[in-house]
Amino acid sequence: MEKVLELKKVHKTFEVGTPNENHVLKGIDLTIHQGDFVTIIGGNGAGKSTLLNIIAGNFPVDEGTISLKGQEVTKKKMEARSKEIGRVFQDPRTGTATGLTIEENLALALRRGKHKRLFKMGIRKTEKEFFKEQLKRLELNLENRLKSEVGLLSGGQRQALTLLMATLVTPQLLLLDEHTAALDPKTSASVLALTNQVVAESQLTTFMITHNMEDALKYGNRLIMLHDGKIVVDVAREEKADLSVSDLLTLFHKNSGESLTDDSLLLA
C-alpha cells in the first residue's frame, strides 16, 4: 500500500527560550497509507491542530521529517504543499471567501495551486456546468444559487461548500480540523455524513480531528488519540470496528498512565 504521509520523530516547540516555552509535539512517528481515513481525538491542547498545521506547512518543525507521497516536504512552505492538501477548519468563515459568490469560490478552488494569472480569467460555461453537478451532490439546492454571495449561506451550507472546494481538485490528503464543531447537532451529523460520502467516493486519504469519541469511532478505518504531544492510542480496522467509548477510555488509561473522563473530551 502506498504511503501518502510519513512523519518521523517530529518535534515542535512553541515560544522557544521564553517562560512560555511549550513542547507540543514530542517525537511523532506516523505513516498513513493511500485511502486511509484516520480520526484523531485528544483533549484541549493535546497538539491535534498543531499536528495538522505542521503537515500543511503552517510552520516548520524543529526536528524530524515529513514526507508526502514519498517526497520529503519538511522544509517546503505551505504554498508549495497546498496543491496536494485540502483543508476544512472549524470556523465556517475561514474556508470560503465571504464577499465572493459560490461560483467564484469554486473557481478559486479549481485553480488552487495554479498560476495567479488564471484568477483573472472568467469562469467558463463548462466550468459552471461542472460546479452545478458538484453542488447537486450536497443536496442543499446550492446548484441554483451560483451567483449568491457565500456570506449569505448558513454555517452548515458553508462547511458543505468548503468540503466541496477542498476536494474539487482531488487532494492527496484531506485535513479536517473539527469541521463540524461549530454546527448544531443535526447539521453536524449531515456534514459528517457528506464527508464520509465524499471520502468514500474519491477514496481520499483523510485526517479528521474531532472532539466527539462516538464520531471518531463511527467514521474512518483508523483512530489515533493524542495526549501531551504523543500518540497514546492507535487502532485500525477490525480492532477499531469493535471498540466502544469505554474501551477507548480504558486504552487511554493503560497507555498514558492517566485517567480521563469521557466528559473531559466531549465537553472540552
Ligand SMILES: Nc1ncnc2c1ncn2[C@@H]1O[C@H](COP(=O)(O)OP(=O)(O)OP(=O)(O)O)[C@@H](O)[C@H]1O
Ligand atoms: N502558533 C502557535 N504559537 C504558540 N503556541 C501555539 C501555537 N499553536 C498552538 N500553540 C499551543 O500549542 C498547544 C497545542 O495546541 P493545539 O491547537 O495543537 O491543541 P489541540 O489539540 O488542537 O486543542 P483543541 O482541542 O483545543 O483544539 C497549546 O498549548 C497551544 O496554546
Ligand SMILES: [Mg+2]
Ligand atoms: Mg485544535
